[in-house]
Amino acid sequence: MNNVKIIGTGSYAPDRIVTNSDLSEIVDTNDEWISSRTGIKERRITTGEDTSVLSTKAALEAIKNANIDPLEIDLVVVGTASPDKFIPSTACIVQAEIGAENATCFDIAAACSGFVYALNIGTQFIKTGQCKTVLVIGAEVLSKIIDWSDRSTCVLFGDGAGAAILQRSQDENGILSIYTGSDGRNGAEFLACSAVPVRNPFITAVEKNDNIVTMSGKDIFRFGTKIIPKCIDQVLENQDCTIEDIKYIVPHQANMRIIDSAAKRLEIHSDKFYMNLDKYGNTSAASIPLALDEMARKGLLHRGDKIILVGFGGGLTFGAVLIEWMID
Numbered sequence: 001m002n003n004v005k006i007i008g009t010g011s012y013a014p015d016r017i018v019t020n021s022d023l024s025e026i027v028d029t030n031d032e033w034i035s036s037r038t039g040i041k042e043r044r045i046t047t048g049e050d051t052s053v054l055s056t057k058a059a060l061e062a063i064k065n066a067n068i069d070p071l072e073i074d075l076v077v078v079g080t081a082s083p084d085k086f087i088p089s090t091a092c093i094v095q096a097e098i099g100a101e102n103a104t105c106f107d108i109a110a111a112c113s114g115f116v117y118a119l120n121i122g123t124q125f126i127k128t129g130q131c132k133t134v135l136v137i138g139a140e141v142l143s144k145i146i147d148w149s150d151r152s153t154c155v156l157f158g159d160g161a162g163a164a165i166l167q168r169s170q171d172e173n174g175i176l177s178i179y180t181g182s183d184g185r186n187g188a189e190f191l192a193c194s195a196v197p198v199r200n201p202f203i204t205a206v207e208k209n210d211n212i213v214t215m216s217g218k219d220i221f222r223f224g225t226k227i228i229p230k231c232i233d234q235v236l237e238n239q240d241c242t243i244e245d246i247k248y249i250v251p252h253q254a255n256m257r258i259i260d261s262a263a264k265r266l267e268i269h270s271d272k273f274y275m276n277l278d279k280y281g282n283t284s285a286a287s288i289p290l291a292l293d294e295m296a297r298k299g300l301l302h303r304g305d306k307i308i309l310v311g312f313g314g315g316l317t318f319g320a321v322l323i324e325w326m327i328d
């Protein structure tokens with residue numbers, strides 16, 4: 001099996017900042033409620049750019065930082081719950097925009113775990129020798145599927161994209177351990193958004209469909225606090241590491257209180273979790289790569305650092321990746 005490492009990251013979020021007080025002009029809410037219940041202060045909301053545009057901008061930055069030619073990319077995987085279209089995939093649109101003519105391209109749907117799943121897929125394709133260089137992206141324009149009249153959900157989400165370039169490595173192994181799982185039986189209804197109902201000339205009663213996100217906040221909260229420690233324990237155990245070996249945990253940025261509670265369960269300080277939720281809100285599949293790229297740009301990551309990415313989301317889906325940072 002080949003070794004795999006991350007050789008570059010990139011991210012992009014729309015310019016338009018929407019603060020909690022901006023939202024208080026749309027729904028009956030206020031900064032105090034949103035900040036104290038979630039940790040979110042503001043989020044970025046698109047004024048027209050769709051998921052493929054955000055993805056392309058994040059991808060171009062990752063390509064530049066990795067110092068590769070787009071023609072070297074063998075595979076593009078986009079994790080998204082809010083694609084531009086059913087057909088073509090976001091990945092195919094990105095391929096055309098970045099000139100990755102030699103790549104195979106597809107999207108995967110794993111909600112907020114989308115980037116962890118995409119990273120896993122990219123890693124497996126390189127490990128088995130099918131690919132040498134892979135572009136993985138987590139991107140969302142959730143603002144188009146949110147019910148802007150529902151204060152219990154519209155205050156939580158934001159738009160953004162993050163990307164990473166994975167490459168086969170002769171000597172160094174950067175992706176040390178991966179754990180993923182799904183639970184479609186318990187909790188599929190905790191976070192949902194319908195697609196198109198079955199409709200054709202042979203059906204008389206067509207279901208109503210409004211394509212908006214619905215959420216059972218308390219159930220998601222309980223799920224998050226339990227699954228984060230489980231995923232982290234699993235990748236540590238697979239690699240025979242302890243939590244003390246880990247410099248940072250980069251979690252899906254859903255809610256600060258979920259992270260505080262997970263930290264308590266793990267008996268670690270919540271400072272070990274890198275958070276930028278206050279500035280971006282919950283960007284679903286984009287939240288982990290947005291945070292990872294921000295950390296790289298801030299110079300927080302050094303060669304040899306061990307970090308864990310951990311995601312959880314609708315499906316239910318969950319997963320973690322233990323990484324050794326290999327970029328100087």
Ligand code: ACO
Nearest residue numbers: 029030033037112151152155217218220221254255312313
């Ligand atoms: N502003 C003001 N009041 C509000 C708002 C708001 N934006 N939203 C709800 N309320 C009110 C409710 O109407 C309710 O009022 P009532 O008592 O008069 O009926 C009160 O606040 C309490 O509502 P709850 O839903 O019980 O609030 P809770 O303490 O559970 O917090 C929250 C809600 C923040 C959503 C919490 O359940 C949570 O964090 N859950 C996790 C959900 C999450 O992170 N989802 C992200 C997407 S899923 C994912 O990324 C995997």
